Each structure stands twice: as structure tokens, then as C-alpha cells.
Amino acid sequence: GAVVSQHPSWVICKSGTSVKIECRSLDFQATTMFWYRQFPKQSLMLMATSNEGSKATYEQGVEKDKFLINHASLTLSTLTVTSAHPEDSSFYICSARDRGKAAGYEQYFGPGTRLTVT
């Protein structure tokens, strides 16, 4: 089956620093990748849609200058949390759609990255 990996699985950083999270589709090409954020005991909230070779589309209320998304290849998307603050501490999950399949197939989710900002 299709596999999506994320790295790192968890990270602790100091307030004011930047953190990069990688999302890779391991055995398929993903034209589109998605980034979600999940706070404790809450559901997944879509942050942005990332298309290979173009700018990401951010959901309302998500600061594009704070959450930088780069989708440089068909198998890699990165999310950089710039000038992180404690309120950015969350579980970040990426997902990808298989380029070879039409709409109507499930997205494949990464295992998530736990970010803690101290």
C-alpha cells in the first residue's frame, strides 16, 4: 500500500526558532499534499494544500508567512514553522493523494510530527 513518511516524528524547540517538517510519499507520486494540525483532544484542521511546483493554498486563519510550505518534488513537501511560539505546539500531520488515481480514493496519511515549543 501507499506509504507516507514524516520526519521528524517529534521535535522540541525553543521559542523564536524555526522548525522544518518533511513529508514524503515513498512509493507513489503525489501531485497534491495536505498539511493538518491537531491540538490535544481536538480534530484535524486543514492548514494548507500544497501542489507540486506552485504556491500552497492556505486555509482561512492560517498565517502563510509563519507556516512556510514548499512542495519541490512529486514526493516531498516541507512545512517550516517560523519563529515558533508555545501556542504552535501541536501535532502536525501531512497527507498525500496518489497522482495516478482519480478523486474518490482515500488520501494517505503520514504518522504525524509532535512539535513542542518551550
Added chain:
Amino acid sequence: SQQGEEDPQALSIQEGENATMNCSYKTSINNLQWYRQNSGRGLVHLILIRSNEREKHSGRLRVTLDTSKKSSSLLITASRAADTASYFCATDGYQAGTALIFGKGTTLSVSS
């Protein structure tokens, strides 16, 4: 953005009992999916039901979909302690490249 509500928000049952969770959504969908998430872990895909389907089974899981009411239900039969987790429905729109939108989830606790 989120599609809608899951009901109940929390459910506590004994092993062997059945658990039913409901999901409502707002817009037209191509399919609806159910996921499980253990505390602090990633998502596990359980089942996908397409908009032209009314019921689907997978092992101890039974999913129904009523597009006229924009609602779905997930039934877990003969529950086990290992079923303790959060369960989310997620809707998939018709446009290619659109993201799954998740409901708020139901937290299921199964005690032995």
C-alpha cells in the same frame, strides 16, 4: 474548516457491547471515510463508503450513509478494549485535489 459534528462526543461502554457513532456533514460528497486514532498516534483508515452506497461492512465494522440527511454512522460490534480510541469521519468532495475534511470526532472508551 470542518464539515460537521460527530455524535456522541464521548462514549463509554463495556467489552462485548456495540458502539454506534454518528457523523453529520454539510456539503455534497464523493465519499465518506472513517478513521481511528489512538491517543497521540497517527490515523488508521477504517473504511470508505461512496456516495452511491448505503451500507458497507468490514469485519466488526458497519457503516451506513444517508446522503439525503447528510449523515453517516459507524457501528462497532462486540467491542474490545483495544477499540478504545478516537474515531473521526472525513468527507471527500468531488473536485480532484481537494482535502479530506474531518468531523470533530468521538472518543470511545471500552472497559473490560
